[in-house]
Amino acid sequence: MPEDDEEGGKSLQSSSREVFRPIDERRYRIDGQRESATIGYGFNNSGLMDMGAGYNFAQLQQEIFNRSSEKVDWTLCKNEWRVHDIYRVGEEQVCLCGHHPIFQICELKNEVTRQRADVGNVCVQKFIGLKSKRLFAALKRVELDPTRSLNKEALELYTHLRVIGAQDAEEYLSFYRKRKGVSEDQMKFKVAINKKIVAYAAKKAADAAAAYRALGK
Numbered sequence: 001m002p003e004d005d006e007e008g009g010k011s012l013q014s015s016s017r018e019v020f021r022p023i024d025e026r027r028y029r030i031d032g033q034r035e036s037a038t039i040g041y042g043f044n045n046s047g048l049m050d051m052g053a054g055y056n057f058a059q060l061q062q063e064i065f066n067r068s069s070e071k072v073d074w075t076l077c078k079n080e081w082r083v084h085d086i087y088r089v090g091e092e093q094v095c096l097c098g099h100h101p102i103f104q105i106c107e108l109k110n111e112v113t114r115q116r117a118d119v120g121n122v123c124v125q126k127f128i129g130l131k132s133k134r135l136f137a138a139l140k141r142v143e144l145d146p147t148r149s150l151n152k153e154a155l156e157l158y159t160h161l162r163v164i165g166a167q168d169a170e171e172y173l174s175f176y177r178k179r180k181g182v183s184e185d186q187m188k189f190k191v192a193i194n195k196k197i198v199a200y201a202a203k204k205a206a207d208a209a210a211a212y213r214a215l216g217k
């Protein structure tokens, strides 16, 4: 079956070229989109099928392997990575997979090599399997309305980044899902935390955009 997913890691070798597999010609003719997505790469990742053109999984995988300790087994390799920070940029950037434009960017960090990789939100979820969508959703929610709540994932992220303290995160989590019975002090506290995080994310985005421009891309 050419549609095994990449999780097994069986077909993966140290070079992206070796991932190549012939594509079933029949399937390739029925679906025009599949053609543009697979020509030249021919890898067997089912996740690519609904991604459309421009996302090059083999390229992304190679870039991630290059920054990882594990160089062969994709599943083990992926486990080395965490979402370190997220930001949305106003000017388009290019994903590690070559896809552009991307506006929602995840700064990934490898916990073994300490290396970084900036990857688009879609690829992070589809190919690396990290739950970045919920982070972007939480941030957007409180940007639009600071009386609403972040989620646990976002609070963990910003605690890790030391934008907020662990005790504040704990306090927030003690009432953030309640619809009723939230005191005025709790609401003020939550809004203050939300605003702090929104301000941090805005600065992060501005800094990242400036750094990206400095690279001359």
Ligand SMILES: [Zn+2]
Pocket: 055, 056, 060, 095, 096, 097, 098, 099, 119, 120, 123
């Ligand atoms: Zn990508």
